[in-house]
Amino acid sequence: MAHYIIDAFAMIGMSYIMGFLFYGFYRQFNARVQRRWGPSVFQNFFDNMKFLFKTETIIHGPMFFFGPMIIFAGAVTTVLFVPYLKDSNWLQGFSHSGNLILIIYLLVVGPLGNALAVGSSGNPFGVMGVTRGLTRLMGLEVPFLLGLALVMVQHETASVHAIMAAQTDFAHWNLMTNPIAFIVMILPFMASQHASPFDVVGAPVEVYAGPRVEFSGRLLGVLMTQNMMMTVAKLVLIADLFLGGATTIWALIAKTFALFLLTAAVSTSFPRLRTEQTVDFFWKIPLGLGVIGVIATVWFPWS
Amino acid sequence: MYHNEHCEGFQCEQQQLEAALAQSGNELGALDRLMAWFRQRSLFVLAYGTGCGAIEMRPLMTSRFDAERFGIIGAATPRQADVLVISGYLAIKTLKRVIRSYEQMQAPKYVIGLGSCTINGGMYWDSYNTIKQLDHYIPVDMYVNGCMPRPEALIEGFVALQQRIAAGTPSGFERYRANIDWYKANQRRVLGDNMPPDYTYDWYHAGGVA
Numbered sequence: 182m183a184h185y186i187i188d189a190f191a192m193i194g195m196s197y198i199m200g201f202l203f204y205g206f207y208r209q210f211n212a213r214v215q216r217r218w219g220p221s222v223f224q225n226f227f228d229n230m231k232f233l234f235k236t237e238t239i240i241h242g243p244m245f246f247f248g249p250m251i252i253f254a255g256a257v258t259t260v261l262f263v264p265y266l267k268d269s270n271w272l273q274g275f276s277h278s279g280n281l282i283l284i285i286y287l288l289v290v291g292p293l294g295n296a297l298a299v300g301s302s303g304n305p306f307g308v309m310g311v312t313r314g315l316t317r318l319m320g321l322e323v324p325f326l327l328g329l330a331l332v333m334v335q336h337e338t339a340s341v342h343a344i345m346a347a348q349t350d351f352a353h354w355n356l357m358t359n360p361i362a363f364i365v366m367i368l369p370f371m372a373s374q375h376a377s378p379f380d381v382v383g384a385p386v387e388v389y390a391g392p393r394v395e396f397s398g399r400l401l402g403v404l405m406t407q408n409m410m411m412t413v414a415k416l417v418l419i420a421d422l423f424l425g426g427a428t429t430i431w432a433l434i435a436k437t438f439a440l441f442l443l444t445a446a447v448s449t450s451f452p453r454l455r456t457e458q459t460v461d462f463f464w465k466i467p468l469g470l471g472v473i474g475v476i477a478t479v480w481f482p483w484s
Numbered sequence: 485m486y487h488n489e490h491c492e493g494f495q496c497e498q499q500q501l502e503a504a505l506a507q508s509g510n511e512l513g514a515l516d517r518l519m520a521w522f523r524q525r526s527l528f529v530l531a532y533g534t535g536c537g538a539i540e541m542r543p544l545m546t547s548r549f550d551a552e553r554f555g556i557i558g559a560a561t562p563r564q565a566d567v568l569v570i571s572g573y574l575a576i577k578t579l580k581r582v583i584r585s586y587e588q589m590q591a592p593k594y595v596i597g598l599g600s601c602t603i604n605g606g607m608y609w610d611s612y613n614t615i616k617q618l619d620h621y622i623p624v625d626m627y628v629n630g631c632m633p634r635p636e637a638l639i640e641g642f643v644a645l646q647q648r649i650a651a652g653t654p655s656g657f658e659r660y661r662a663n664i665d666w667y668k669a670n671q672r673r674v675l676g677d678n679m680p681p682d683y684t685y686d687w688y689h690a691g692g693v694a
Contacts, residue, residue, distance in 0.1 A: 208552070217550035224555055230522040231566070237591040239563065306561075389560040397563035397590045 184270070189261055192274050193410065196260050196417075199434065200409025201225040203416075207445050214449045229405045238398030241302045248298020249396065249403045255290030256407035260414045262287060265433060267345045267426035280339040281329055284418065288373075291411065292318055295392050302395035310391025313456050314382040320460035321369035321379075324467035328366030331474050332422055335359055341421050348425035355423045361474035363423050367443070368467045370419055372459070374412055377448030381456045416440050512652040523566070523592065524649035526555045527642065530565035530589065532582055535572020537598040537632055544635040556642055562588040567645070570624075572632070573601035573614045579621060580680050583671060586622050587684035592655040594625040596641055599632055606631055620670045623656030661687075 205222035212219020221227075240246050262279040265272035292314060299307040332355060336344050348354050356363050372379035383391035390396075396404055416437040420427060424440075427433035454462060512520065529551075531541045544551050545558055559565035562585045570582060586595065597618045600606035605616035618624055625648070628641035649655075660667055664685070672679060 212550070212552065215547050217547040218553050219550070220552045220555055220557075224526070224552075227522050227525040227555060228528075230519075231526040234519045234522060235590050235592070239590060390564065393564070394561050395563055401564060 185275075188271060189274055192260055192265060192272055193257060195265070195272070195430075196410040196413040197406065199413045199437065201229065203412065203438070203441050204409060207441070210445050211449055225405070225409065229402055229409075232397075232402030232405060233399055235398035235402070238400055239395070240400070241395065244301040245298050245395070246400070248294045248301070249400045249407075251294030251297065252291045253403050253407045255287055255294060256411040256414070258290070259284065259287045260410055263414050263418050264341055264345065264421060264426070265417055266430070267421075267428050269428070272430075276341060281333060281341060281344075282339050284341075285326065285329065288415075289318075289322075291407070299392045299395070304395045306389045306394045307392055309388050310382055310394065313384075313388070314392060316456050317372060317379065317382060317459050320463035321372045324365050324463055324471050325369035325373070327468065327471035327475070328362050328369070329422075331359060331362035331365065331471065331478055334475075334478055335362070341418070345421050345426035351425070354425045359423075359474075359478075361470055361477065365467045365471040365474060366419065366423070367440075369463065370415060371444050371447060372463070373415060374444055376444045378451040378454050379459050380448075380453055381459060384453060412441075413437065516652060520650050520652045524646040527567045527594075527646070528559035528565045529556055529567045529569055530559050530562050530585065531569045531571065532585065533571055534574050534578050534582070535599065535601060537569075537571025540598070540632055540635055540638060541569065541571060544638055549635040549639060551639065551642065554639070554642060554646065562586075563590065565589050566592070567594045567596060567642075568622075569596045569598055570602055570618055570622075571598040573599075573606065573608045573611075574618060575614050576674050577613075579615055579671070580675055580678065583622060584680040584684055587680075591657050592649075593657050594645060594649070594655050595622055596645065597624045597627045598638065598641075600629055601631075603627055603629055615674060621667065621674075623659045623667070625656045 202222060204225040205220070208224060209219040209222060261274035262276050262284055264274070264276035296311050296315065299311045332344060333339050335355070335358070336347050338344065344355070351357065375383060381387075383393060388394075393401065393404060417433065419440055420433065420436040424436045427436055529545075531538065531545075533541065543549050545556075551557070556567075562568075566589070568582075568586055568589065574582060586593070595618075597603065601608055601614070602618040602624065605611070605614065608614045609616065615621060626641050626645045628637050630637055633641075
């Protein structure tokens with residue numbers, strides 16, 4: 182029991198620290214691309230602490246308060262159901278009791294809580310942001326699920342542990358054995374991180390802060406915290422599924438950082454797509470590739 | 485860049501005042517000092533581009549002067565902002581929106597008055613439709629004088645504000661709450677019946693307890 186509690190806190194703490202350092206790196210990376218110095222790597226931590234220590238927080242009714250709590254609970258649960266290390270007793274959380282199907286459900290808790298909270302705030306920009314978010318979700322969920330399904334079909338299991346165990350060395354990483362599934366997964370994954378080509382939801386200047394327009398003070402701090410933790414959980418999930426998991430913390434940081442760097446590089450290079458362009462893109466390129474992947478995995482004799 | 489290590493004349497008085505402020509921060513507890521430090525390190529700016537000063541905010545935020553080095557970035561909405569920058573002259577019509585934006589911000593919040601127009605009206609000193617002293621309507625924490633001040637001056641203003649926040653100086657909002665009757669009377673004098681809606685300062689009607 183004590184093991185579980187320590188493990189859970191270690192996972193939550195580790196995802197938080199990795200989250201703010203990764204986002205701090207992202208801001209520095211962005212700054213260097215734009216030929217400026219940029220903030221310190223710890224800037225996201227400072228911002229988050231500042232919001233958590235604000236003395237005033239506006240609340241529009243009970244649902245407005247519970248929405249961020251639901252999102253936060255969803256993020257913490259997702260963190261606890263993704264195994265961080267392979268062949269280890271530590272940083273496992275409750276992942277032995279869950280599988281990919283459960284994680285798929287947990288990933289949608291966030292947008293749901295968001296819609297509930299923003300709806301009760303009554304701010305038109307917030308509602309606009311949520312509408313865009315749910316439209317984009319419609320585009321990105323289908324290829325995302327298809328990518329997960331491809332991996333599950335390939336290994337004939339829904340257990341993340343079994344999929345990790347099957348990827349013994351570099352040649353057996355799913356990135357090598359099933360590159361189509363990786364491409365099908367990585368694009369919706371970038372969108373779910375609100376990275377640049379797919380950031381219509383909280384588009385700065387356009388819809389102000391989108392769904393977050395009415396959140397302030399501690400609630401915004403909670404939302405920032407969950408966003409950082411959720412990003413790390415998703416990065417670890419992709420690293421588990423396609424990069425063979427990680428046996429040490431250093432390997433985990435290296436693999437998740439490589440994935441994060443890919444997202445950062447794409448998002449600094451490409452301008453924002455409109456909502457319908459995003460949905461079009463997801464239903465053409467990743468979904469088309471996904472269908473080809475299904476045909477290749479299920480029907481072709483050599484697979 | 486202009487360095488202000490050495491002072492002459494009236495500047496020394498200012499430094500003595502600021503030294504007294506810096507000493508007052510020693511009374512803060514450890515957690516308060518930590519909070520003050522986080523606060524000063526991360527300032528979200530709601531740039532209210534009222535006058536010509538808005539043109540100075542662009543180079544400040546973008547690559548040339550890069551205010552993000554100091555943790556200063558633009559906020560999309562008043563709800564998330566810590567600092568309201570009033571950049572230049574303020575027409576009476578705009579004042580209403582500024583008051584509303586200011587009251588929607590969440591405490592602790594700070595106001596920077598940019599340019600001479602916020603101090604004494606500047607070149608609009610005899611205009612019929614601008615306010616002359618911003619401090620009569622909303623509490624100003626820091627003035628950056630000049631017509632217009634360069635982005636360097638604005639950065640110095642921000643750094644001075646950061647030092648005050650780190651020293652634990654209460655934000656101007658405390659002054660606003662304490663003297664709300666005076667501020668509201670001043671606002672009513674220029675706005676007349678055209679006052680902004682009062683739900684943004686509903687604590688006023690709760691007798692200051694909310």
